[in-house]
Amino acid sequence: MAAGFATAGNQLYTxxxxxxxxQRSNLWFLIAALLVAIAIAVPFFRGGFNFxxxxxxxxxxxxxxxxxxxxxxxxxxxxxxxxxxAVVTQITDQTIRVQTEELDDVQxxxxxxxLQDGYGVGxxxxxxxxxxxxxxxxxxxxxxxxxxxxxxxxxxxxALYFRTWKMSVAAIAGLAFxxxxxxxxxxxxxxxVTPSAIIGFLTILSYALYDTMVVFDKIRENVGPLxxxxxxxxxxxxxxxxxxxxxxxxNTSVVGILPVGSILFIGSWLLGAGTLRDIALALFTxxxxxxxxxxxVQAPLYARMRRGDADxxxxxxxxxxxxxxxxxxxxxxxxxxLDEDGRPVAFPPLPEADEPDEAEDVxxxxxxxxxxxxxxxxxxxxxx
Numbered sequence: 012m013a014a015g016f017a018t019a020g021n022q023l024y025t026x027x028x029x030x031x032x033x034q035r036s037n038l039w040f041l042i043a044a045l046l047v048a049i050a051i052a053v054p055f056f057r058g059g060f061n062f063x064x065x066x067x068x069x070x071x072x073x074x075x076x077x078x079x080x081x082x083x084x085x086x087x088x089x090x091x092x093x094x095x096x097a098v099v100t101q102i103t104d105q106t107i108r109v110q111t112e113e114l115d116d117v118q119x120x121x122x123x124x125x126l127q128d129g130y131g132v133g134x135x136x137x138x139x140x141x142x143x144x145x146x147x148x149x150x151x152x153x154x155x156x157x158x159x160x161x162x163x164x165x166x167x168x169x170a171l172y173f174r175t176w177k178m179s180v181a182a183i184a185g186l187a188f189x190x191x192x193x194x195x196x197x198x199x200x201x202x203x204v205t206p207s208a209i210i211g212f213l214t215i216l217s218y219a220l221y222d223t224m225v226v227f228d229k230i231r232e233n234v235g236p237l238x239x240x241x242x243x244x245x246x247x248x249x250x251x252x253x254x255x256x257x258x259x260x261x262n263t264s265v266v267g268i269l270p271v272g273s274i275l276f277i278g279s280w281l282l283g284a285g286t287l288r289d290i291a292l293a294l295f296t297x298x299x300x301x302x303x304x305x306x307x308v309q310a311p312l313y314a315r316m317r318r319g320d321a322d323x324x325x326x327x328x329x330x331x332x333x334x335x336x337x338x339x340x341x342x343x344x345x346x347x348x349l350d351e352d353g354r355p356v357a358f359p360p361l362p363e364a365d366e367p368d369e370a371e372d373v374x375x376x377x378x379x380x381x382x383x384x385x386x387x388x389x390x391x392x393x394x395x
Contacts, residue, residue: 019258023255024254024255026251028254029250029251029254030253030254031250032253032254032310032311033247033249033250033311033314034246034250036311039308042307043307046195047188047191047192049195050191050192050196050198051195053198053199054198057198057201059198060198061198061201061202061203061204062204063110063203063204063205063289064098064142065142065144065206066148066151066204067112068113069110069112069114069141069142070111070139071108071111072085072108072109072111072122072126072137072138072139073102073106073109073138074106074107074108074109074132075105075137076105076106076136077106077107077132078105078131079130080101082100083099084130085097085099085109085126085130086099087129088122088125089122092121092124093111093118095114097109098110098203107130109126123139150206150209154209154213158216165186165220166180169182169224173231177316177317178227180316181310181313181316182220182223182227182309184308184309184312185219185304185308185312186216186219186223186304188308189215189301192300193212193215193297196292196296196300197293197296200292203288203289205289208290208293211289211290211291211294212293212297214293215296215300215301216297218267218297218298218301219297219300219302219304222260222263222264222305225256225263226253226256226310227309227310229252229255230248230252230310230313233249233252234248234249237322237323238322238326241329241330241333242330243330245317245323245326245327246318249310249311249313253306253310260302263302264299267294268298268299271291271298272295274287275287275295
């Protein structure tokens with residue numbers, strides 16, 4: 012299996028096998044737009060996000076050193092004592108956290124006593140605190156400031172590094188897609204929005220940007236000598252770069268998903284470590300969506316933005332006209348011509364000719380129309 016995956020990677024890199032990421036960009040953009048629309052609509056249908064106590068304010072109880080960690084006991088105790096619903100989370104193997112709406116002093120005492128009776132612990136093992144919404148608002152403000160500064164620095168850096176503002180625009184558009192879709196999935200699951208989840212959202216931006224930089228750097232390498240080759244158009248060179256980095260993107264995503272997935276599925280649902288769910292879900296979803304965004308949104312969007320540039324249009328027309336003169340009828344999505352057996356060749360073979368007499372010189376005409384620009388120059392003496 013590993014050998015087959017390596018073979019597929021080599022075929023993608025050489026252009027022997029290729030997937031039409033750029034050529035079918037209209038389809039990918041339509042799907043991306045639908046996903047964004049659904050992600051925006053989900054919170055409205057679900058009545059908003061499930062914000063944690065740090066954002067809404069409320070009372071919090073901590074039961075420590077308890078042998079019984081059944082969250083149902085805490086929910087029933089709060090309901091009977093105050094008539095309110097509670098969010099009960101197992102923090103460690105002997106610690107339970109109970110969060111409710113804001114309670115007055117009398118209700119706080121009654122809920123604390125009910126929790127002592129329910130879990131069979133003493134008064135020194137149940138502590139209560141009040142958390143105001145101001146702290147959550149401060150975290151949200153700092154997050155928005157950090158996000159704005161991050162996007163600004165990313166835009167400037169990419170514009171300077173790649174020497175084109177269009178890559179920056181494509182990258183930021185892809186990051187916006189990642190954030191919106193991840194937030195929509197988060198809202199659909201009903202997971203609690205906590206400061207840890209906010210940290211997770213900021214973390215996935217860095218991961219998505221890393222994958223984008225890898226693909227965009229390969230695109231720059233392929234399209235940099237665009238005018239020096241006449242075998243592939245700009246669109247085909249961009250698509251080749253995506254295929255060449257496809258295996259690396261998948262491997263990087265899998266390596267990132269495995270540990271995060273173990274935290275999300277094993278730590279959260281099997282062991283009941285609820286405090287890990289918020290950040291784990293944001294990371295798990297963001298890694299997947301970030302990889303998809305790079306391949307199907309950002310790179311094709313950059314190709315679409317450059318497609319109308321004068322130098323790209325002129326080069327594309329030149330490549331297509333030379334193909335027509337060469338008689339190349341079948342071209343792969345990466346732009347590599349195929350021979351009669353379906354194997355990729357750098358350029359079509361020279362037309363067959365009769366063997367000349369030994370004393371007779373043969374002059375090759377229109378050599379530039381026959382040989383690709385990537386082929387070393389040959390002189391007439393070498394073709395006698």
